[in-house]
Amino acid sequence: MIEEILITARHNPKIDPILGIWTWEISVYLFLGGLTAGIIFFVALMNLLEKNDTYNFSANRLALWAPIVLSIGMTTLFLDLEHKLYVFRFYTTLEPTSPMSWGAWVLIIIYPISILQILSTFRVGYPVLSGWLEKIPFASKLVDLSERYIKVISWIAIPSAIALGIYTGVLLSAFNARPFWNTGLLGPLFLISGMSTAAAFTVLFARSHEERRLFTRYDLGLIGIEIILVVLLLINLATGTEQQLKALEFLTTGGGYAVAFWGAFFFMGLIVPLFVEFIDLVQENRTLAILGPLLVLLGGYMLRHITVNLGQETSWQNYGTEYSVEALERVNKIYKHGLN
């Protein structure tokens, strides 16, 4: 038997008794970051394939969503910072060993790329808005330039989108102190999941029947790859170190994440949409065409939510503690007001 207990007061907020430094703000940011990566990737792909006429939403209109979605994500990321006024410090250095530092700079690169993608497709995608925009001096010249270099923009956008998508996973996998995160599979898993959510997003909002079918097919392929990556992740944990085996217990018998992981993520977020989207392709049912993508988006968020929370519960150490905040408060009360 080994029993290790803390015998002096230690109740550092968000660290004891279980690490809880990152909550919904980070899960939402990772989800929206992945979605943005997928959006930018598909916009670039459709423009490289010159599908502007056939697939109007993804080629011409989808680009506008990337900075909106990313900005919401970056807002929640900002909300998570404890020392908010110093946020500019991300951009006074590049720390080569820190994925978070690389990510901060990738986000800065993503914005101009995303704006150029919007400009290069604005006239076709949003003719009314484009009319207003071109009243601004030089705006029409900028749109002309973006349209001329649309292929170059797309070729730069693809690796940038992949970098953004992978970074959202590598950000977590770099922490060897948290055994559940410490696997190289998180990068590709988050990338594929992000692309899958972007495909689902397109299926939800595209008006063209052919376009919805194409992106449903893309999504089916991406869900298939995601399932393989999830299985590989589980194999990796099951054949890992003692700490990783303990992390796996959270997903199986020993932890409170089994229902969320298997029910909300794996079954409702991957398996059910796989069948629903397949049936939709064969039978063309409008209800299923909405249900499938919605479940994919829900599954995408659940993956981040579970990963962020569970990762923090897995640790190299788990001290028992007899220190109680409530007991201390009672003592304080007696000290201040007496026994009455």
Add this chain to the structure above:
Amino acid sequence: MTIRYAMVIDTRTCIGCGDCVVACKTENKTPVGLNRDWVVEATRGKWPNVRTEFRSERCNHCSNATCVTLCPTGASHYWRDTNIVLVEANKCTGCKACIAACPYDARLIMHPDGYIDKCTFCHHRVERGDDPACVSSCPTQCMHFGILDDAGSKVSQLLKTRNYKALMTETGNEPNVYYLT
């Protein structure tokens, strides 16, 4: 890194009184509810063959500190070419990556300001040639502090002559707080 400072703590003479924790709070004026060091009582075996050790724990000032490598702004850094890990408050965004990166959970969020705080090995005292507050206040003198690479230092001598361990060396962080067993 040219100078490696180490702390050597004798678990055979530590009585778990917690004076080191009080000394740290007094010296560094850490706010109520926050602690940079703590004491663990570890019991192993099955009765009647049980053995208990007390360990005064804190940041291990690792030679390969993941909190330093993963900090996105360079706020977590090594002090003056030593292994003493410090946080520069005006570079810290409070992103908490260093907290996630520390396998010892030795960092804390400074309230109400929001920057990240931790044990500094009392570098302001070390600079003057004094021991950290926890070491100098220990009533059983079970804590020792010094330069690891100096063969004549007390810490080097103790590690040469006694059995010792460091915590979770398998993380690869190369901790510099040692426990004599």
